[in-house]
Amino acid sequence: EIVLTQSPGTLSLSPGERATLSCRASQSVSSSYLAWYQQKLGQAPRLLIYGASSRATGIPDRFSGSGSGTDFTLTISRLEPEDFAVYYCQQYGSSPPVTFGGGTKVEIK
Amino acid sequence: QITLKESGPTLVKPTQTLTLTCAFSGFSLSTNGMAVAWIRQPPGKALEWLAIIYWDDDKRYSPSLKSRLIVTRDTSKNQVVLTMTNMDPVDTATFYCAHLTSNATMVALDYWGQGTLVTVSS
Numbered sequence: 001e002i003v004l005t006q007s008p009g010t011l012s013l014s015p016g017e018r019a020t021l022s023c024r025a026s027q028s029v030s031s032s033y034l035a036w037y038q039q040k041l042g043q044a045p046r047l048l049i050y051g052a053s054s055r056a057t058g059i060p061d062r063f064s065g066s067g068s069g070t071d072f073t074l075t076i077s078r079l080e081p082e083d084f085a086v087y088y089c090q091q092y093g094s095s096p097p098v099t100f101g102g103g104t105k106v107e108i109k
Numbered sequence: 110q111i112t113l114k115e116s117g118p119t120l121v122k123p124t125q126t127l128t129l130t131c132a133f134s135g136f137s138l139s140t141n142g143m144a145v146a147w148i149r150q151p152p153g154k155a156l157e158w159l160a161i162i163y164w165d166d167d168k169r170y171s172p173s174l175k176s177r178l179i180v181t182r183d184t185s186k187n188q189v190v191l192t193m194t195n196m197d198p199v200d201t202a203t204f205y206c207a208h209l210t211s212n213a214t215m216v217a218l219d220y221w222g223q224g225t226l227v228t229v230s231s
Contacts, residue, residue, distance in 0.1 A: 050217035
């Protein structure tokens, strides 16, 4: 079973700053099957990135994803007030087919 | 436009069985590449995947919860049903259903329901 470890647990930044979130897998993950989600308080998660680096429909280009193998990164180039939220990485595989990371909270410093 | 909505009891007693329904529109679960997943989230905690049912009626479950879960579909009603037995207070969570797109360019949970909070308490 693939385990996804996200770091840091909490990221304290100011609007306008750059956010770098990490997702490390216990085994190699196909880039095609790595996604990132944003979840705001009281809301359902929203797909941001799929295939490790492709933005979902309507996602601003300040969000970018990169990585391969066991190390993946979500970068928010310049934080907007609406970007303060919790972010989850997720992989799709064979057994089990879906795994989520523990999440990174991006909070206002 | 794809939409999903969860429904079911908001309160269940310990040892009872939980049955949740995911009603969806905008796609057919009989179409190749489609699937519906169930995910839960205890208050203040991370997302946890529970189960998934595919267009060909293949079903997969979380290894840690497999003995307690059953997922079924009704393609005529555009619904997916999750059953979870022997509920415990630690199972208190918001339960989400989500649409999975799986094709040559994308594999991701691209549409989510609003979620339904289920509390387990006597």
